[in-house]
Amino acid sequence: MYLVTFRLDPGEYDAEFHELNDSIQAVAEETDGYRGKRTWNDPASDEVLVVYYWETLDALDAFGADADHKRAKQRWTEWYDAYEVTITDVIETYGSGFGDSADPPK
Incomplete structure (x- = not known):
């Protein structure tokens, strides 16, 4: 699994x-391999984190090839003051679980 923050x-x-x-x-x-997303907002700074869950890099690449996605990336300065994308290969997850809110989202 891959996380895109x-x-x-x-x-x-x-x-x-x-x-x-x-x-x-x-x-x-609609992309095969998309597992969902989670969003967090920091009210003190207005910073937003959105974590997207993907099964494979191929799925992520297919999504990245979308024309609207490419257009939005070219126009980021119109809507964001700053942004950063981090792609993480998940090696392992563990914990007690969160029930219906467990990651990745269903």
Whole structure:
């Protein structure tokens, strides 16, 4: 499994951002190998972390090839003050579990 952590400092969102964001999320959900996402917000700094769960790098690559996703990446300065993407290969997970909120999301 792979985790893609999208860390962002939000700027101003317009209608086009929301349309593109919804389209990109729909593409992710339709991609074989997409397992879900979790989002955290830091109210003190407004920083946002979104963690996406992928079964394989091939699935992630297929998602990254989407035209809307590529367009959004080119236009990030219009909507974010800063961003960072980290891709992590999960070697192991363990713990007591979180029931219905266990990772990866269902």
